[in-house]
Amino acid sequence: MENIFRRAAMVLVFFCLLVHSNVYALEEDTLLRLDSFRASIEDMSEPELNLLLDSLFDAPNADPDLFAFIRLRADALHALSPKNQFAGGFSLYPGNRFYGVWDTQHIFPYSDSLYKSDTATHLDLSPTISGDFYFPFPGLVTSRYGWRDSAFHRGIDIDLNRGDSVHAAFTGMVRFAGRSGGFGNVVIVRHYNGLETVYAHLWKINVKPGDIVISGQLLGLGGSTGHSTGTHLHFEVRFRGVAINPEFFIDLENRTLLTFQVRLIRNKQGYGVRPENIVYHYVVRGDTPSKIAQRYGIALRDLKMWNGWTSSIRLRKGQAVRIQPPEITASR
Secondary structure, eight states: OHHHHHHHHHHHHHHHHHHHTTTTSSOHHHHHHHHHHHHHHTTOOHHHHHHHHHHHHTOTTOOHHHHHHHHHHHHHHHHHSOSSOOGGGOOOOTTHHHHSOOOSSOSSOOOHHHHHTOOEEEEEOSHHHHOSOOOSOOSOEEEOSEEETTEEEOSEEEEOOTTOEEEOSSSEEEEEEEEOGGGOEEEEEEETTSEEEEEEEEEEEOOOTTOEEOTTOEEEEEOOOSSOSSSEEEEEEEETTEEEOGGGTEETTTTEESOSEEEEEEETTEEEEEETTOOEEEOOTTOOHHHHHHHHTOOHHHHHHHHTOOSOOOOOTTOEEEOSOOOOOOOO
8 A cells, every 4th residue: 555655646746747847838848748647647556546636636737638538547447347356345346336236136126216317328338348249149139129019128039049158248247147037047247337238038047146257258058937938038238227229239230339439318218329429320111200319319309400300201211310419610
């Protein structure tokens, strides 16, 4: 601990020297020194970074970009470290800031207040936070999210044979592993970005609550336990207990992520998912303006305004629909 404080103090002294020497002036030597300082951050531990952040709050003329860089580095280290084993008996679990509870006895223990108190949440699906995405099983998707007969299907079904290997989609920690009603043998993994993924109808479970798993790691073997009419994997993606259509994140044909950075927008139906680096949605069969608005968590009136729709519109396959507001350019 003394070494941590000593190193943090040395970095703080160096930072103060940079400030007093007008380090933030846009000069070539200054930029080189700033780059050197940024590079030194890469070698710091999470406690050191947090100590440095505390000191930057009171530092005059602190560079906000530098502050953001340190915060990002500290968050990345925090997300990648084991969360269930800290010195002194202190316990913390993945995504705890979104839940505040770690329940290994019930599959969905969260109250509606978690969801209803939410507005918008940034969700990081990048490998740094979530691990490399891994499709749970490379089988045919036989049933998708949405209404099916008279019941709402809150996930997707993936065809497999009994004994086929089922893998974790993202890195995280097993919260539930056992038998539960219609899900049969089910595993639930909570991930460091707050998502939980559900793997149901398994024949055999190979993990236990508290296990840290990496993306692609074996969770169990496929089967047909619970309310199931044939061997398949029922796969769900949830946030704060609310199911989200996996197709909002995942290209089911290519079995890859659609994007790494999204915002979850709460709406009456659950959560809309708005990619942060995608401006247009390209119409597919079955799309309507209201369905597109619901998918991305956009008010229908806003969607119409952004696309210049003044009356009812008939969409055509492949049509580009703006899902982000146009950039506003100030007139001179």
